[in-house]
Structures are given as C-alpha cells and as structure tokens.
Amino acid sequence: MTTDSKAVVDQAEAYYDSDDADNFYFHIWGGEDIHIGLYETPQDAVGDASHRTVAHLASHLTLGANHRVLDLGAGYGGAARYLAKTHGCHVTALNLSQTQNQRNRELTAAQGLADRIDVVHGNFEELPFPDASFDVVWSQDAILHSAKRDQVLREAFRVLKPDGELIFTDPMQSDDCPQGVLQAVYDRIHLDSLGSFGSYATLAADAGFTPIATDDLSDHLVRHYTRVGESLRARYDEICRLASQAYVDRMLTGLQHWVDAGQAGHLAWGVLHFRKTRSRRRGSK
Numbered sequence: 585m586t587t588d589s590k591a592v593v594d595q596a597e598a599y600y601d602s603d604d605a606d607n608f609y610f611h612i613w614g615g616e617d618i619h620i621g622l623y624e625t626p627q628d629a630v631g632d633a634s635h636r637t638v639a640h641l642a643s644h645l646t647l648g649a650n651h652r653v654l655d656l657g658a659g660y661g662g663a664a665r666y667l668a669k670t671h672g673c674h675v676t677a678l679n680l681s682q683t684q685n686q687r688n689r690e691l692t693a694a695q696g697l698a699d700r701i702d703v704v705h706g707n708f709e710e711l712p713f714p715d716a717s718f719d720v721v722w723s724q725d726a727i728l729h730s731a732k733r734d735q736v737l738r739e740a741f742r743v744l745k746p747d748g749e750l751i752f753t754d755p756m757q758s759d760d761c762p763q764g765v766l767q768a769v770y771d772r773i774h775l776d777s778l779g780s781f782g783s784y785a786t787l788a789a790d791a792g793f794t795p796i797a798t799d800d801l802s803d804h805l806v807r808h809y810t811r812v813g814e815s816l817r818a819r820y821d822e823i824c825r826l827a828s829q830a831y832v833d834r835m836l837t838g839l840q841h842w843v844d845a846g847q848a849g850h851l852a853w854g855v856l857h858f859r860k861t862r863s864r865r866r867g868s869k
C-alpha cells in the first residue's frame with residue numbers, strides 16, 4: 585500500500601471538498617447517504633437503496649438514547665440523523681471534508697437534530713477524542729480511503745468503552761483476488777490495495793476486537809455501481825452544469841471499472857461487526 589499516508593489523506597480531503605465531487609455525490613449518489621445501497625429490485629432509486637443500508641446496519645445493534653455513537657468518515661451525515669432520529673442516540677459525525685461537514689450541519693439543523701449530533705472535522709487515523717468515550721463506532725464506506733487501516737481500527741478500539749461495538753461497511757477486494765487486476769480501481773482512491781473480509785478480520789483481532797458478525801452483501805456492489813452510472817447518464821446534462829464535464833466523464837469510466845471488477849468477482853462489500861471485549865487479548869499490539 586502507498587506509504588505516504590499524509591498525501592492520501594490530503595488527496596481524499598481535496599477530492600471530497602471539491603465542487604465537482606460535492607455536486608456529484610450530493611445530487612446523484614444518494615443525497616444524504618453516499619455509500620453502497622441495498623437493492624430490493626435493480627430499478628430501486630440509489631437514495632432509497634442507500635438509506636436501506638443505514639437501517640440494515642442499525643438492525644445489527646441495540647441502540648438507545650443513552651448511547652454515544654461515533655461515525656467515522658460521516659459524509660453528509662445521513663446515518664447520524666437516522667440514528668439520532670430513530671434511536672435517540674447522540675452521534676459524533678467525524679469527517680475530513682469541511683464541504684460535507686457544512687452541508688451536514690445545515691441538514692442536521694433543518695431537521696431539528698443539532699442537539700444530538702456534533703459534526704467534527706478530523707482524520708479517523710488520529711481521533712481527537714479521549715479513550716473509552718463511545719459505545720459504538722460506526723463507519724460506512726470510508727475506511728477504504730486510508731493507507732493506515734490498521735491504525736483506524738486501533739483508534740476505534742481506543743475510543744470505545746469496554747464492551748463497545750465497532751460496525752462498518754467498506755468496499756473491499758475479494759480474499760482470493762489475483763494480483764494486478766484492480767489497478768484501475770486502486771487508481772481512483774490513490775492507493776494500491778483495498779481491505780478484504782479476511783484482512784479486516786486480522787486487523788481487528790490485532791487491535792484487540794472480538795468478532796460478532798460478518799454479513800457478505802457483495803451482490804449489491806455491482807448493482808449499486810451500475811445504478812449510479814445509469815442515474816448519472818440519465819442526468820448527464822444537468823450534472824455537467826453542476827460539475828465539470830471532465831469530472832463526470834472520468835466518474836462514468838471509474839464506475840464502469842468497479843462494475844467490471846465486481847462482475848469478475850474481484851470485489852466484495854458487506855458488514856463487519858466487532859466487540860471490544862473487556863480484557864484486551866494478550867499479545868495484541
């Protein structure tokens with residue numbers, strides 16, 4: 585993996601802060617949620633399917649008004665608002681992009697949830713929170729952007745209370761993905777690997793976590809990238825007025841790379857769920 589992790593973080597920040605990306609993700613990817621959706625039919629709207637993922641992830645947890653949740657790479661804060669509204673939790677939405685954080689604050693205030701959601705600018709590799717401050721660490725399709733995925737999981741472990749839970753989704757490569765077939769996919773995130781179910785299980789165990797559940801939902805990845813591409817093509821002229829045509833064309837090519845790699849069985853996506861058991865495993869780093 586690329587070793588210049590600061591450059592990777594800077595690139596992710598500049599990318600998500602750009603008007604091109606902001607307009608594309610806000611208007612096409614799903615509005616409040618910018619992750620892979622769960623599809624009941626291939627024609628489902630991207631936003632509806634993406635919203636379903638949030639509810640699905642939440643169904644893995646028992647949440648209440650006294651729970652403090654930290655969302656890593658929170659985007660526009662769709663999950664934070666769902667959790668605050670549906671379960672009454674207090675959510676800290678940590679995110680690198682100030683452009684997204686601004687939209688998050690506006691949407692949160694408009695929905696009357698500002699007292700239950702803090703939007704914090706930060707890097708999930710170096711969390712600006714004390715040890716043992718959250719009941720749940722949550723993340724959707726964000727950790728792929730890190731060159732230090734091991735450190736992200738160690739930070740999640742550190743800020744969780746004893747018995748706290750880490751739950752996340754991530755676009756991943758399959759555990760048996762051959763070398764050299766994903767370069768076009770890696771190029772889009774400026775890295776030279778993705779996580780996988782197996783590599784995350786190892787990193788989580790090294791950080792001290794105990795596994796709770798793994799939910800392989802890889803079938804939805806191809807459907808989602810196909811659907812986002814279809815939506816973008818259908819609204820091409822409109823989006824080209826909001827984002828540059830060069831960006832939109834690059835995005836269409838990039839989405840097709842993900843569809844092709846997914847259809848070839850090289851990609852994976854799903855839920856990974858772990859617990860910070862009270863006594864940390866001996867020998868873990």
Ligand SMILES: C[S@@+](CC[C@H](N)C(=O)[O-])C[C@H]1O[C@@H](n2cnc3c(N)ncnc32)[C@H](O)[C@@H]1O
Pocket residue numbers: 593596597600616617618619656657658659660661662663678679680681684706707708709723724725726727729730
């Ligand atoms: C695909 S978006 C997902 C956003 C959100 N989780 C959602 O599902 O709607 C990836 C997010 O990761 C954030 N991100 C990338 N690298 C990050 C880092 N090092 N620290 C914090 N956030 C990061 C981006 O700003 C972006 O909001």
